[in-house]
Amino acid sequence: MPAPARRIPHPREKRMVFAHIDREGYTPDIACYLSNGGYEDLKKAVTMAPADIVNEVKASALRGRGGAGFPCGVKWGFIRPGETKPIYLICNADESEPGTFKDRYIIHQDPHQLIEGMIISAFALNVHLAYLYIRGEFPQGAKILEKAIAEAKANGFLGKNILGTGFDLEIYVHRGAGAYICGEETGLIESLEGKRAYPRIKPPYFPAVLGLYQCPTIVNNVETLCHVKHIVRMGGAEFAKIGTPNNTGTRIVGVSGDVQRPGYFEIEVGSMTLGELLNDLCGGPKPGRKFKAIIPGGSSAKVFRADERFKIKVKGQDGAMVEKEIGVMDIPMDFDTMAACGSMAGSGGVIVMDDTRDMVETLNNLNQFYAHESCGQCTPCREGSLWMRKITDRMLADGGVESDPATLASVSNNIAGKTICAFGEACSWPTMSFVAKFPEEFAARATKPIPPPTPPEFLSETLTGGSH
Numbered sequence: 001m002p003a004p005a006r007r008i009p010h011p012r013e014k015r016m017v018f019a020h021i022d023r024e025g026y027t028p029d030i031a032c033y034l035s036n037g038g039y040e041d042l043k044k045a046v047t048m049a050p051a052d053i054v055n056e057v058k059a060s061a062l063r064g065r066g067g068a069g070f071p072c073g074v075k076w077g078f079i080r081p082g083e084t085k086p087i088y089l090i091c092n093a094d095e096s097e098p099g100t101f102k103d104r105y106i107i108h109q110d111p112h113q114l115i116e117g118m119i120i121s122a123f124a125l126n127v128h129l130a131y132l133y134i135r136g137e138f139p140q141g142a143k144i145l146e147k148a149i150a151e152a153k154a155n156g157f158l159g160k161n162i163l164g165t166g167f168d169l170e171i172y173v174h175r176g177a178g179a180y181i182c183g184e185e186t187g188l189i190e191s192l193e194g195k196r197a198y199p200r201i202k203p204p205y206f207p208a209v210l211g212l213y214q215c216p217t218i219v220n221n222v223e224t225l226c227h228v229k230h231i232v233r234m235g236g237a238e239f240a241k242i243g244t245p246n247n248t249g250t251r252i253v254g255v256s257g258d259v260q261r262p263g264y265f266e267i268e269v270g271s272m273t274l275g276e277l278l279n280d281l282c283g284g285p286k287p288g289r290k291f292k293a294i295i296p297g298g299s300s301a302k303v304f305r306a307d308e309r310f311k312i313k314v315k316g317q318d319g320a321m322v323e324k325e326i327g328v329m330d331i332p333m334d335f336d337t338m339a340a341c342g343s344m345a346g347s348g349g350v351i352v353m354d355d356t357r358d359m360v361e362t363l364n365n366l367n368q369f370y371a372h373e374s375c376g377q378c379t380p381c382r383e384g385s386l387w388m389r390k391i392t393d394r395m396l397a398d399g400g401v402e403s404d405p406a407t408l409a410s411v412s413n414n415i416a417g418k419t420i421c422a423f424g425e426a427c428s429w430p431t432m433s434f435v436a437k438f439p440e441e442f443a444a445r446a447t448k449p450i451p452p453p454t455p456p457e458f459l460s461e462t463l464t465g466g467s468h
């Protein structure tokens with residue numbers, strides 16, 4: 001297979017985790033990694049007290065890059081000091097959220113960066129067994145990681161007595177079976193234990209309390225674990241200076257859909273607006289087209305209309321909070337403002353739709369995915385995701401009835417918050433937001449009169465005098 005074309009970073013990018021991605025002559029083997037300063041951060045980390053590394057991660061205010069944006073240091077802080085049970089570390093490399101494509105590039109082009117980030121994290125957390133759970137559809141990535149682990153071991157960075165410190169660590173690659181729910185951390189843990197990936201009932205709320213084999217377990221995304229290495233190098237306080245308060249560091253965003261230059265970009269969190277990302281870095285809409293809608297953080301995030309406006313609270317010059325009105329294109333690419341505008345920065349997957357897109361068709365595409373991927377444990381999610389798909393199927397087949405938009409809204413509102421895992425929100429937010437924000441398109445596909453209710457077959461037999 002020919003190698004894909006290398007991308008030249010945009011001048012407005014700030015590359016840290018992606019520093020070597022697409023670099024001419026850069027290869028995924030350990031010799032190349034070492035000649036570019038590889039494993040130097042691990043050498044520094046093992047001279048530090050593990051608790052100090054945790055404190056640096058806390059000071060960095062790094063937020064998880066897997067979707068929820070949970071502060072990494074806070075999660076790590078859930079591990080009790082002096083814990084007597086084994087503690088596990090799991091790298092979540094499932095990357096199955098539609099619109100998300102970042103972790104796979106790290107795995108394919110710079111696997112040792114991830115391995116180094118994992119070893120440092122394991123050292124900080126007193127972990128001696130770590131798992132790299134990789135999506136089933138990434139067989140090549142799994143092979144690359146296996147090779148990188150063997151190389152790290154051969155060079156004394158993994159295995160027994162790492163760098164002569166007495167610290168032991170093994171990392172195992174575990175391939176998933178290709179289900180979206182395997183990315184949900186408790187489903188992932190079940191899968192790793194050899195069971196069906198049914199997300200676990202909460203409480204306990206965090207695997208850090210009770211995770212793999214009923215032991216404390218830290219689950220972090222690939223990109224999050226890579227950041228740990230950079231935090232150790234520069235110190236948590238320096239890392240926190242990148243980005244904005246509570247939205248620190250850099251993050252990789254993947255832009256797909258109707259822009260002139262889709263692709264991945266590593267940006268300083270909050271340093272640019274959604275409009276700057278789409279117009280400057282991605283070249284704007286295709287010729288003669290206009291942006292119509294944007295999903296800012298993976299397919300589960302609520303959609304924005306391109307002409308939407310929001311009132312948000314920002315800090316004024318005197319430090320007091322003041323209300324400010326902004327348009328969609330003015331939203332800074334950070335966690336908090338995205339949330340304040342009613343959506344989320346999520347996994348960093350920005351999906352763009354222009355004025356050629358039919359929003360019912362687009363939602364139907366998402367609904368097909370979610371109905372297929374629901375694990376089926378919770379009735380609202382299992383049934384609701386299927387009903388939403390069936391209704392948008394019907395609308396596309398010219399059979400939409402007048403009540404369909406209201407039914408879609410009602411079904412989606414009765415899933416979110418009523419399920420075992422956040423898949424409930426993930427599958428209902430697209431329907432909820434598409435119907436609310438594009439009512440005219442849904443109404444245009446829902447014109448048939450509501451048919452009179454038909455009694456079930458056994459009842460109709462009774463009503464028409466049928467015998468039993």
Ligand SMILES: Cc1cc2nc3c(=O)[nH]c(=O)nc-3n(C[C@H](O)[C@H](O)[C@H](O)COP(=O)(O)O)c2cc1C
Pocket residue numbers: 063064065066067068069070072092093094095096097180181182183184185186219220221222224225421422423426
């Ligand atoms: C349905 C569903 C799918 C998910 N898929 C992924 C995934 O593919 N990769 C990932 O890192 N996190 C995924 N997550 C989030 C994980 O549950 C977990 O929050 C994350 O791995 C924690 O890592 P972080 O704190 O470094 O972000 C998913 C969550 C849900 C509810």
Ligand code: SF4
Pocket residue numbers: 181198199373374375376377378379381382419420421422423424
């Ligand atoms: S919300 Fe959906 S995916 Fe999550 S446990 Fe319930 S049925 Fe399974």
